[in-house]
Amino acid sequence: MDILKNKPTQSTLSLLIKKSLCQTFSLFMLAMPFSVHAAETEAEVNAADAPLPVEKASHALTTPEREVRVIYLPESERKRIREEIKQEVLATAKKENWAQPSALPDWINRIKLYGDLRVRGEGNFYDKGNFPYYINYNAINTGSPYDTTGQSGLPSVINTTKDRERLRLRARLGLTADISETLKADFRLTTGGFTNPVSSNETMGNNFNRYNLGLDRAYLTYQPIESLSIWAGRMENPWYSSDLVWDDDLGFDGVAAKYQFELSDSVKPFITVGALSVQNTSVDLPTYSVSKQSSRDKWLFAGQIGTDWKIQDDINARVGLAYYHFYNVVGNLSSPCPAYQSNVPCSTDNTRPMFMQQGNTLFALRQLDISGKPEGPQYQYFGLATPYQVLNLNTQLDFTMGDEQHLIFNADYVNNVGFDEGRIRKAGPVTNSSKGYFDGGDQGYQIKALFGHPKAVETGQWNVSAGYRYLESDAVLDAFTDSDFHMGGTNAKGFFVGGNYSFTRNAWLGLRYLSADTITGAPYSVDVLQLDLNARF
Structure with a gap:
């Protein structure tokens, strides 16, 4: 020793x-x-x-x-x-x-442990007039392709009509280590499945069985000077953003850097850039073929400029303008493909998204060749119909009140400047198309206000908040936006209210109510009520 x-x-x-x-x-x-x-x-x-x-x-x-x-x-x-x-x-x-x-x-002495635990009671309440036949395209794309002739039965369908109640659990344990004066390592384990990147929840009531535990964070932070931070690995969100674009539970894989400097005592501009891997092509694709396909990796290349501005001693503002360029995420139509069996691959299967929630515009990826067997099954996958190059403006105004309380206003706007309606119409969309025409959109916004303590962690601290969200079908990738509002995804509008109260140090109760409807297409309305018991250390 x-x-x-x-x-x-x-x-x-x-x-x-x-x-x-x-x-x-x-x-x-x-x-x-x-x-x-x-x-x-x-x-x-x-x-x-x-x-x-x-x-x-x-x-x-x-x-x-x-x-x-x-x-x-x-x-x-x-x-x-x-x-x-x-x-x-x-x-x-x-x-x-x-x-x-x-x-x-x-x-x-150079290692610090941290973590949190949340027990949630949740109720999902669906409108009785909802359209009952919402296809679960994510289940199709991550499993066997769907037989469009219907001979194999109905595809996987999302529940939109029957109320549900459930208990949920989230547990996270992290570790930070100071390797040197300029280098730090961070690890975090969390509950949650391995097929949903925007949720760390485990639904309780599984015959008392155990829950999944996975590596949620694993990255290095290099800070050669005080104003510059460089991250590499699976990291926390490096952007100044809201859940309009990125879910709070989402992690990012790749490299990113942030540089913030003092222009004056009251103005501190910052610049953030990143190259992040979204989906890496399997080395064995397609699995059931000796003819393998070349790599078609999907990336996020992004940059953000912004500033922290101390307007007065009790008034602070923050502004960030980000550009998120998703590379290789749009689907491509395949060459003619006789897919009479579910394990037959087609040339552009690897362009389909491997995780979606709901809302983005999709089209049929495979150009099925049915000349040899017109009456047989016709297996199909689905891809994104338009590119995603998202411009995001996020602003915050923070008024400091007495007793460490704040009044905070947030306004968030997104616009998919890569949106291509002509490409969508040419591809023949299977979602967001009703009455014979495409009716999706490329913009969204969110406004929110909070009063009280921004983080209610000391005994007796509290806050209340309310907001409104409007997010069109293709404003952002539905895969990575908030997973609670409208049960996740885009093409949704509605309001939300909530509050938190700390009943003892580092433990608090939270209550949220979210009410959302579809913007276009078949009717789908859902209200979500969440009661949380939180603790951290």
Whole structure:
């Protein structure tokens, strides 16, 4: 063990003890109330030890040779000497790490654990007039393709008509480690499945079975100077954004960097850039074929500029303008493909998204060749019908009130500048098309207000909030936006209200109510009620 390796050597310890004893003895002698001059020769010592006659004794005490001198050492000087000895011993002990045999190793002091736990009661309440036949395209794209002739039965369908109640659990445990003065590592484990990147919840009531636990964060932070941070790995959200674009539980894979500097005492601009991997092509694609397809990886290339602005001592603002360019996410029509069996691959199957929620405009990816068997099954996958190049303006105005309370306003706007309606119509959309024409859109916005403590973590702290959201079908990728509003995805509008109250330190109750409807297409309305018990450490 390190403690045993750091024990002092025998010679070092001996020298230190000898030195301390000598100094202590000197201090003792100096502290004596008097001292006697020693004789210069052994004969004088012996003579001095011999008994004196009575008549000479009184004379001896008064002769110069037997003079007694009294030396006085002030108490302050004695304290100074003792303190010097003490400090020298402690310095040596600290340097050689043997004075505290129970001291912890240095690496333990550079590691910090953190985590949180949430128990949620949730109710999903559907309008009785909802359209009952909403196809679950995500289930099709992540499984076997769908037989469009209907011979294999109905595809997977989303529930839009029957209310549901459930208990849910989220647990997260993280660790940060200071590797050096400029490099830090971060790990976090979380509950949640491995097919849904925007939720860490586990639904309780699985015959008392255990829950999944996965690696949610694993990244390095390099900070060569105070104003520059560089991240690499699976990281937290590097952007200044809201859940209009990115769900709160979402992690990002790749590299990103942020540079923030002081333009003045009140204005601090920042720049953030990133290259993030969205989907990597399987090396064995297609699985059931000896003819493999080349890689077609999907990426997010993004940049953001913004500033923190201290308008007054009690008024702060923040503005961020981001551009998110999704590369290779749009689907491509395949070459003619006779897909009479579910395991037959087609040339552009790898352009389909492998995770979706609901709302984006889709089209049939495969150009099915039915000439050889027109009556047989026709298996189909679905892809995104338009590119996604999202422009996002996010603003916040924060008024500091009394008792550490705040009044905060947020306004968020998105526009998919890559939206291509002509391409959508040419592809023949299977979603967001009603009465024979396409009726989707490319814009969205959200406004929100919060009053109280921004984070209710100390006993008695609280906040309340309310907002409105309008998010058209193709304003953002439905895969990564908020998973609670309208049960996740785009093509939704509605309001939300909520509040939090901290009943003890680092623990609080939360209540949220979200009411949302579809913007276009078949009717689908759902209200979500969530009651949360939260704790963190």
